Amino acid sequence: MSQHTARSASGTGPDTGWAAGGTLFAGVLMLVIGVISILEGIAGIVEDEVYLRVGGYVFSWNLTAWGWIHLVLGVLVAVTGWGILRGMEWSRYLGVALASLNIIVQFLFLPYQPVWALFSMAVSVFVIWALVSTESHRPA
Template identity: 85%
Template sequence: MSQHTARGTSGAGPETGWAAGGTLFAGVLMMVTGVISIFEGIAGIVEDEVYAQVGSYVFSWDLTAWGWVHLVLGILVAVTGWGILKNMAWSRYLGVTLASLNIIVQFLFLPYQPVWAIFSMAISVFIIWALVTTESRTTA
């Protein structure tokens, strides 16, 4: 008999509690990183010289273009984080997609903000893990 069958269908095992808490934390992290990305985008749009490029890099865009990318992605990530906190059905799938996209964007943005880009990629990996390891939370 598997552990899932032995516990019944309630899904109230210790790993479910951890994963559900991880999902809640993922929603909060998405909102925070979304707001930070919005500020990052505004800074890039308003003032090009706010970011200094660290060495040469194959992928280089105009910083105003990067500002728009971060602004739009930040808005989408923050709204999706809010949807996760509200347990909206669409938010879980969109959250995984946007966290994956954020990893790619931050990798391409490495020469401008290397420490934040690596940290943001790590946060996105956690968000993906938290969103795919739990089933949808239900309210009793």
């Protein structure tokens, strides 16, 4: 029995405390961020002038394109958050990938919603930490 497995089975390893509660919280955060991204995407698709751009930016795209990106990513993030809350193993790996993708998308979206983009990136970093810090070494 490895030291990591022994610590996890004894209740003092990374599967307890902040990390274990963080996984549940990460699922809730992903569900909420996904729903907000869906609404953000719908707003961008329906009304092109809903977001104002702050200054010039290298990565400037059409707001309808941003709307579709947020809509699709929001649906994927919300479904993955639901999977995390249900304890599905696939959702942990997909959650890390989607949270990483969300950081990149929000960075590119900075000139349109700077405060929300920074907040969403910070939440995505927490989600990644919570999902990778609790390895699936649960007692049988």
